[in-house]
Amino acid sequence: MYVLAVAIRAGSAIVFGVLFGILGLLVSDWTYPGLVAPMWLMVMMVGVFSASAAFIGYLKPEARRSVILAGFFFAVAGGLVGAWLGFWYGEIQYPEGVRNVRFVFSPSLKTPPVFAFINGATLGSTLSGGVYYALRLWRYREL
DSSP states (O other): OHHHHHHHHHHHHHHHHHHHHHHHHHHHHHTSTTSOOOHHHHHHHHHHHHHHHHHHHHOOTTSOHHHHHHHHHHHHHHHHHHHHHHHHHHHHHOHHHHHHHSSSOOSOTTOHHHHHHHHHHHHHHHHHHHHHHHHHHHHHOOO
């Protein structure tokens, strides 16, 4: 029963994390209208947007405010760490692709390095939020 609850929430966090990550990539480009968005801004925005999806996936509105804030902190921290790890993984695996989008927003969202940090942010925020939710579920039986 508890494993199923964590799995369903993790699945929704992964699906919406990728979608929110793409939205974060687009929003980071819209913050610099007519200019070139720096790569650090794109990675940070993707991390925060993917983390918000994981936070919503594991959110329990009836919980205490401190529990909700701790879940938000773990999701955002995991999203930012995952986004940077995904970015560095993309640099290692696709050095020519990352150079093409380092300081310029790529018109193609199918560029492998871009999806490397979107997926890294999604997995990082889902894992950190899921571990926190699973520990609360195991310790306090909060379903």
